[in-house]
Amino acid sequence: MMTQCRPHVTDEFYVAGHVLSGGRFFDGHVLVDGGSVVAVVEGPPPVPPQATGLVLPGLINAHTHVGDAAVPPPPPDLGPAGIFPPPDGYKHRMLANLPQEELEAGITRYLDLMGAQGTVEHTDFREGGLPGVDLFRRASDRAEAPPRGRIFGRPAGMEFDPRELAELLASVDGIGLSAAMDWPRELTRDVVTAAHDMGKPVALHCSESEREELSWVLDLEPQFLVHMVFGTDQDFRDLAAAGVPVVVCPRSTHRFTNAPPVVAMARAGVQLRVGSDNAMLQGPSVLDDLILLWSQPGVREHLDPMEMLAWVLGSAKGSNMHGDIGVYAGSRDLAVLTFEGSDPLAFIEGPHAPSAKLVMIEGRVWRR
Ligand SMILES: [Zn+2]
Known part of the structure; x- marks a missing residue:
């Protein structure tokens, strides 16, 4: 290290x-x-x-779940439906069975690996409510070279508890929700309103394993969306018009379904960023995600490596436009x-x- x-x-x-x-x-x-x-x-x-x-200028990893770094990789034949849904999916069963010290040590190791690969900032979707955020902070304090962490937390359960949410919002940079379709709309609306009232941004996963209705998601005024693997060209035009960036996680989505349609998104004018997603699935360098994308059909014919590199770099002088990076x-x-x-x-x-x-x-x- x-x-x-x-x-x-x-x-x-x-x-x-x-x-x-x-x-x-x-x-x-x-x-x-x-x-x-x-x-x-x-x-x-x-x-x-x-x-x-x-x-x-340093790599920016725009979407991580470092909380599952201590979880061994799931068996290759297990699909997303067997891995992610709480409480019985592989990830949650494993997390529930691991001692806190191991979970914390896993996060610390992963943060040090991020630093060792040149990552200066990451945006993490932290699960488990406020205790989950506290676990992250303890792990980060023990890391030797942790990147700057932007922490997007979420309530521990599926009910609206204004006191829990207020405490959570006071300690995070934003709220990061799983797919909008996983949550009752009323609950999502209440959580998003509470976050915006406190000046905190909200971000969500969207259209990861099937297309979701985008207009309802855009009504929530997200700071960014994650995945959009099953978005349509109209969705991409709507995202570009709304100025909502999309974080793609090529290695993660390629494992289960498809690499994200970056050529279509870039052509539609969507601002793209890259995240490594779940720490139990792959290492943290977003350059590995660019390498995977570059190997996908049609990408090298339509995209320029320098344009793609800009997706994983910090914005110089407030802009990631070609001439500024x-x-x-x-x-x-x-x-x-x-x-x-x-x-x-x-x-x-x-x-x-x-x-x-x-x-x-x-x-x-x-x-x-
Ligand atoms: Zn995610």
């Missing part, structure tokens, strides 16, 4: 290699001082760099990934995502 590199938190240092900035890669270097990027420059650094490789002065996030060769986008051919040599998350620096 990564070893903490404390002296560098305030010292200035250089990283170098294929630097992504202003929407393009070039041979260059980045100067970091006091936990912030202060210069992004073409050419070699004036002194030996702390790390050399692919210099990125990359490392920029003032950023406090950075990841230098292992790289050999001459084409910085060659990673997309696989077989596996590169790991990180150095990661800076909100100004704290780790390196191998």
